[in-house]
Structure formats: C-alpha cells, structure tokens
Amino acid sequence: RRYLKAILSEDRVTLSVGNRVLAAMIASGLCRVTFTTNFDSVLEKAVAEVAAQSLSPYHLEGSPAANQALNNEEYPLYCKLHGDFRYESLKNLPADLATQNDALSECLVNAGNRFGFIVAGYSGRDLSVMDLLGKVLETNNPFPHGLFWTHLKGSPVRPAVEDLLERA
Numbered sequence: 001r002r003y004l005k006a007i008l009s010e011d012r013v014t015l016s017v018g019n020r021v022l023a024a025m026i027a028s029g030l031c032r033v034t035f036t037t038n039f040d041s042v043l044e045k046a047v048a049e050v051a052a053q054s055l056s057p058y059h060l061e062g063s064p065a066a067n068q069a070l071n072n073e074e075y076p077l078y079c080k081l082h083g084d085f086r087y088e089s090l091k092n093l094p095a096d097l098a099t100q101n102d103a104l105s106e107c108l109v110n111a112g113n114r115f116g117f118i119v120a121g122y123s124g125r126d127l128s129v130m131d132l133l134g135k136v137l138e139t140n141n142p143f144p145h146g147l148f149w150t151h152l153k154g155s156p157v158r159p160a161v162e163d164l165l166e167r168a
Helices: 002-008 017-028 042-051 064-071 102-112 127-137 159-167
Strands: 033-036 077-080 117-119 147-149
Touching: 017 042, 033 102, 064 077, 064 102, 077 102, 102 127, 127 159, 147 159
Parallel strands: 033 077, 117 147
Antiparallel strands: none
16 A cells, blocks of 8 residues: 555656546536546546646445436546545455446446447456446447547557447
8 A cells, every 4th residue: 555655646646638638528527427447646636737626536435426426417427446546445456356346337337328438548458347348238228429449559459349349
C-alpha cells in the first residue's frame, strides 16, 4: 500500500491531453458514465484542474451504490472496476483480476444497455473485463449508440478485442 501511495500520489501525476479532454467532456455533461480499470486519481485530478469540479468515484468499497446512481441518473457516474488505491480493496494481482465485483459489473452491463461505449486507453488484456463487455452483447439492447474501440496507431489489436467487436 505504501508503494502504491508513493508512486500514485497526486503530486507525481502528470496529466495528458487525453486526461484533460475526458475531464472536460465529463464536466460539460458530454460523457455521463465512465468506467476505468485504473485505480489512481488521475481523472479526479484532471476534472478538478480543468473544470474546478470534484469527481467522486464508485469503487469496490461501496459498489452497490453505483447501480442505484445509474438508475437515478446521477451523472457524472465514475466507476473504478479494480478499486481505488486510497482504500482497502484493490484488484491488481492475476488472482484478483479473474473476476469482477458483482455490483460494479451489473452497473457496467446496465450502462451498456443505455449508452454507446467508447473504449480508450485499454488494451483488452483483462479477460474478466472483456467477458463483462461480452455480457452486454447478450442483453436485449447492447450498446444502443455503438461500441467504439481506440488503440495506439501501430499497436496490435488483441484477439479478444477483435472477437468482441466482431460479435458487436
């Protein structure tokens, strides 16, 4: 925990253009729901810097409230699927990543039935997250506004991502 706090502390965070753009989209209401596998505070810092607003994440501790917030349309909704380094629970080791939190999973699937998703900055390496995105495809209204996946030019697209996009 001390190691993570030392390397992820806000005074060491450098915001990228992408962090700032996403923060502006969240603050302006153009991005209502955000899910991340990151457990740092980069996006919270970006929203504070760009828009002088606070962004409180839903994470592994207190996760049942995320789906309630989605149902009540309490936007912006920001969920950290792997937890938050500032709290007790984290998903970082292979055994931890084998499954996802049930409440946050339900929230992601429900959001996938209401919105389109743009996946950015995520490689698709975590099979439990890929399975979760696949569960959205098994519902009655998957990604009603589309599913878009971005990746770095020149980097290979993982087979799990290609499979998901083909099924979508």
